[in-house]
Amino acid sequence: MPDTMKAVVKTKPKLGAELQRKPIPTYPPDWVLVKVRATSICGTDVHIYKWDDWSDKRIGAKNLPQTLGHEVAGDVVEVGAHCKRIKVDDYISAETHIYNPGDLNAMLGQLHIGDHMQILGVDCDGAFAEYFAVPESVCWVNDKSIPPEIATIQEPLGNATYTVLGEDSDVAGKTMVIIGDGPIALFAVGVARVCGLAKIFIIGKYDFNMNIAKKLGADHLLYANKDDVNRIQYIRDHTGGSGADIVLEMAGSQQALDEGFQVLRKGGRFSAFGVSADPKPAIDYNNGIVFKGAQIHGISGRRMFDTWYRNRNLLASGRLDISPVITHMFKLEDYKAGFDEMMTRPRHSAKCVLFPSSEEFEAAKKRRGVK
Amino acid sequence: MPDTMKAVVKTKPKLGAELQRKPIPTYPPDWVLVKVRATSICGTDVHIYKWDDWSDKRIGAKNLPQTLGHEVAGDVVEVGAHCKRIKVDDYISAETHIYNPGDLNAMLGQLHIGDHMQILGVDCDGAFAEYFAVPESVCWVNDKSIPPEIATIQEPLGNATYTVLGEDSDVAGKTMVIIGDGPIALFAVGVARVCGLAKIFIIGKYDFNMNIAKKLGADHLLYANKDDVNRIQYIRDHTGGSGADIVLEMAGSQQALDEGFQVLRKGGRFSAFGVSADPKPAIDYNNGIVFKGAQIHGISGRRMFDTWYRNRNLLASGRLDISPVITHMFKLEDYKAGFDEMMTRPRHSAKCVLFPSSEEFEAAKKRRGVK
Amino acid sequence: MPDTMKAVVKTKPKLGAELQRKPIPTYPPDWVLVKVRATSICGTDVHIYKWDDWSDKRIGAKNLPQTLGHEVAGDVVEVGAHCKRIKVDDYISAETHIYNPGDLNAMLGQLHIGDHMQILGVDCDGAFAEYFAVPESVCWVNDKSIPPEIATIQEPLGNATYTVLGEDSDVAGKTMVIIGDGPIALFAVGVARVCGLAKIFIIGKYDFNMNIAKKLGADHLLYANKDDVNRIQYIRDHTGGSGADIVLEMAGSQQALDEGFQVLRKGGRFSAFGVSADPKPAIDYNNGIVFKGAQIHGISGRRMFDTWYRNRNLLASGRLDISPVITHMFKLEDYKAGFDEMMTRPRHSAKCVLFPSSEEFEAAKKRRGVK
């Protein structure tokens, strides 16, 4: 074990981050130390990288410097003295919601929502580094057959799976509209296809993303930013006039909310995942919810660890192939290129994966047939 | 059987209704004819009586005259040739949602919501009469131990029970906030108390109603129109800091929506029953739904006939006593007095029951100890 | 419309059935008349054909003659005067559970189980004929893209789908053991694969059937009648030591029950579909159910019409291809060949479809590439 490591660190409350050498993290006795094999860039990381208002309020300049990143896969190299479950050499990913066991929600089994939760890479140092430390309680042991570039994106994949399955996981043979074409919406298409949704509509904006959606199994591509097709009518026409059984709102815009409740059939389920740009958007409460007998499921994080379990099974089976969503891979040192990709609009990237080690980077390129 | 009957008929598109003699209704072979024992006034009847914009749009002047009323209990006196289930002398109440069996929702067992539904007393003649006709498909056979003045209010009671129980009926041992103090909110208090809610808060406005809520089992009375207590803080303080497991929105105001999502605990269930005065109210989507992992259940009508079955059992057991909500009883001829009570503000009435027959009226007064 | 039609009729309480000319059926005003495009042989038909003890008790010699058959697809040619939903030219299949609307279960939405139910082809004339009559209430409108030889087997497919999905339809990403290799078990494999089961084990007996299971997506084939592999240990080894999330018992033998509860993980779900040869088999109640915290779902028929809806969606999507289970097709006149196939052991047939019309037979052969 070396004494220091490379890490991508947010040092100042302004755009950017620095590659630094830092000491290997120390940690409490119920945490573990992990050697990072792959880590990936989330929208949250981009917020912090840009240091927007949210970052300033949520993290605060006084808490810098802090290592970025929370999507990760790696090998456990040390375990604290009071760990009970995780062992050295376990190949893990981390759930980023570090729950407080005293919260009522935690006591009731809803570990992913709680009044006193901490987020990896937001409330403490993250995983854009050669090593990171994390509580044993949020470690998930990966199936060895899942390569690191896939294992690292299980965290956002989990968002997608939870949004698709909702609280009841009752999706088989149903119809679904997915609104949004960001990486998590694209994952959702793949999950929906594998889990027996019989008809999948996606409403997105960018050809680049829509093509990935098509590869992952979307049946009908509708553009939110084009008026050639009446989206509401189109979806009703293709669902026997009733609308879709399930709608996933993964865009967060007023238009998404308006259209989402319109294309939902009576008695259908609406997964609310997108963070609304307007914190108090206008909602068609009477017709969209009350008279429609709609079921709305607020989706935050992913179920711990029910969602992880299902995803491990699906990925290990080979039935779920989300690799088309990975559009870029870089060495950790080249994190700036990754962030640049993530900040460019119109988007021509979905998910960027970073590798601290050249060997892992080369192996991943080989697996994906990339030179 | 006489040739004609008394009926309270909406004749003109303006305030009021007329007591008329009309022929006994004729009906199709899968309908039944019912002798009314008791009928009661719903808020919908008041809208029609007043002939407000909703009535004008929903019913339309061209469809008058039409008999009012849909809350009812009576004895079946004739059944059509193709009826299979209901028999002469059955003591029934009517579900008012006359479903279309071809609607997808009907095929899926969600009889109470459908794209081509008719409402008794809105889309056809109603029950403020000595006799009324109704499809067999929406008849519910009452337990004979339930008196007519209670049996007639099972329809709005069903709204309350469905709102309390939501889609999953998972309420035992939980905490609940009921927002609103109209008759259905008051019923909800009674149902909640009998069904094992361990702590029941009501947020209302009128002492008259709040006293009924107290009788029916509310533990904490909070006033929406007074600022002596911080309602949000009060509820959190009395729920271990987390908020209530379940919130019933039965008021339809912006304040109700705002406070409702604030007092709901993370991962809790929010029953959306109130019709919002503002058709597109602003909702705290991010904090109230998404990050909170809330479950919202839109409540329209009541489950057919799951809700009726549970209510029959509860009423027949004597455990559920909703009689305090009945504040006025009149002979059918005195319907104007009933509507006057319903239109007076501040309200000093909850539910008005009308009796076409003097014998039934006298028997009901005797049962209730009224002179 | 002709006056008479071909029909396969059970005439005597002994092995066999006769091809007869019979009058076109008459029917009540809420029934419809259907021209049969395809019909298929169920195990129940074989019981009746053989006239075993069950048939003698269930149907009785005094009720003969009776037309056989209940799996069917056809075009509606007439509708009774009081039909509301089905129209002439609708392409339908029939749910065989003719529910009594007065049963409590029917009132509660559980149309498929009731105290006073009738079965098509068992309690009344069936569908092995050019025409058959059926209550509108059990007609299901097929998607026109589904060919008749598939549409007719939706009834047993519905058994399979209901067994796979259970009461909650929570299957995505889980592991499943299917015990049995009859046609419905084979359908179950196909449904499970399409609905996101991540690992599917089948325990069967016959190579012929197991090969079909493999085609439909089974991951692990285990033989109930060979001892080369310890089945219990094998399944545990391939499920992380815990056993499978879901077990489908579709064989009805003591061995199936014993092994089924052993390979179920704690807290898992066990679908009980197989009819036990021993009416009161010994069950490992303490370890298999109580201490295991198992959920057992008794499966009878299929949900009306939730199961039909999902299957229609899945079949129309092309995702679910159950055609490998159809191993034989005959003209209706050649019904004896079909029954002979069904009665031969070891089985080298799964599902036999019969066609009253030569045109339909030829079209089906062409679709399936059969000479």
Added chain:
Amino acid sequence: MPDTMKAVVKTKPKLGAELQRKPIPTYPPDWVLVKVRATSICGTDVHIYKWDDWSDKRIGAKNLPQTLGHEVAGDVVEVGAHCKRIKVDDYISAETHIYNPGDLNAMLGQLHIGDHMQILGVDCDGAFAEYFAVPESVCWVNDKSIPPEIATIQEPLGNATYTVLGEDSDVAGKTMVIIGDGPIALFAVGVARVCGLAKIFIIGKYDFNMNIAKKLGADHLLYANKDDVNRIQYIRDHTGGSGADIVLEMAGSQQALDEGFQVLRKGGRFSAFGVSADPKPAIDYNNGIVFKGAQIHGISGRRMFDTWYRNRNLLASGRLDISPVITHMFKLEDYKAGFDEMMTRPRHSAKCVLFPSSEEFEAAKKRRGVK
């Protein structure tokens, strides 16, 4: 803090136990030390006290001496260095299922069932002592308004509540048959009554217990050991001919299993809690489960901590009063009298509570009006 304490210790593999002075327990850093205020005798303790075959196999002579007892309430006096949730002076009860966080079931939120679980007082020293140590992970903080003699019996009350509510907690307005009249069945009556069961039948044996059942809210008392009433017919007659919505099997006899499945309505729920005397009883699989479309829920322990949460709410509300089930209270030193009561047949005791401190004993007697 003293150095030693009184404890009731199983020392030899034969009938009985000894009152000893032992050192105050030491414990790992994620455990807590609790001063016992009340503890109560469970059937499991009686098995160990008698040292029957089960005890010999489950615990084994080589693991003696061991302190008995696992139902308990007390005050935390010390917390280990790595505890996060429980604080000194917390008033707690202990869940007895010490889960292994690495079990798949634990990862999926089913903490109460797991492949590597330990039981307090069975796999380690228990709570019949002045002090006991327990992992923080299974501590439940009591509401201070619940007296110790009630708080200690929350563990078996939790069994009852879980059996009543099943996996879905859908009980409001339904009918229920409870088979058995032991203490947990009696608790179940009380819970059922408070949670809105509209009609409660109990099938028991002993007048002493049946009288308690009546006090707790049973509507119909049926004797399993008398033939004056046809129990099956009686229950059907009182449930509209269909049978009960929910059956709780809490007796474990063949008769209970036979009758339980007969009185369950089609589509009903059967909670399997009783441990069957015959490990592989004969079950009417076809008619009782498959054709009936029954849902069977195996009940082991109680949900952690959903069941505890609901019970805390119900007890603190005063709505649930289970005190009639406490029939005897003793000082800890008089444990033999308690065990003698528990071993006497026919039973004239339900639950015995023991108090290590005279002050607590006197306070409890005063609360219960006992001299």
